[in-house]
Amino acid sequence: KEINKNCSINLEIKQCTNCGHVQSTNDPVEYYREVITAAGLSETICEERISVINQIINDNNLNNPQILEIGSHQGLMVKTIRDNIKCDVIGIEASKKSVQIAQENNINVVEGYFGENSQNLENKKFDIVVCYNFLEHMPNPTKVLEFLKKYLKETAFIYMTVPSLNFI
Numbered sequence: 001k002e003i004n005k006n007c008s009i010n011l012e013i014k015q016c017t018n019c020g021h022v023q024s025t026n027d028p029v030e031y032y033r034e035v036i037t038a039a040g041l042s043e044t045i046c047e048e049r050i051s052v053i054n055q056i057i058n059d060n061n062l063n064n065p066q067i068l069e070i071g072s073h074q075g076l077m078v079k080t081i082r083d084n085i086k087c088d089v090i091g092i093e094a095s096k097k098s099v100q101i102a103q104e105n106n107i108n109v110v111e112g113y114f115g116e117n118s119q120n121l122e123n124k125k126f127d128i129v130v131c132y133n134f135l136e137h138m139p140n141p142t143k144v145l146e147f148l149k150k151y152l153k154e155t156a157f158i159y160m161t162v163p164s165l166n167f168i
Contacts, residue, residue: 021136021162028139041076049077049132049159050084056128056157057085064088065127068151070114071134074098075107081130082108092121115144118151125153131160 072091
């Protein structure tokens, strides 16, 4: 009753035939850099993620790997990785408030929006890059993945999760 006009939009959705990831091709909302992927992490999800990272490390004989998490929010996963794996881990997050909270809790998260504002990662190379349910918040994920190459060591691993209609 409060809407006086037609507020409809044409929404185009595409789905990856390999992994089931679904993403809109529409322009992003103004606040897309500030989208929070998760306010908390379950023990099960943390254990699964740590298990996958450990498998990558063990299968490839990585010693004290350099790990980057893209879209770290307040650093809960960065802390989980740091506390469970012998590594150097850093996160990147666009929200100044989230970065401040992470840093106040002694969690290594720097400010930036990966692919657009990543100067806090300049001259860094990583053995492993993780990104959990955040790629879909990036307006141009292909561009971001191309950009990621400059931060990868010669032999590097990427572990990403995305929302999927298959998973849901």
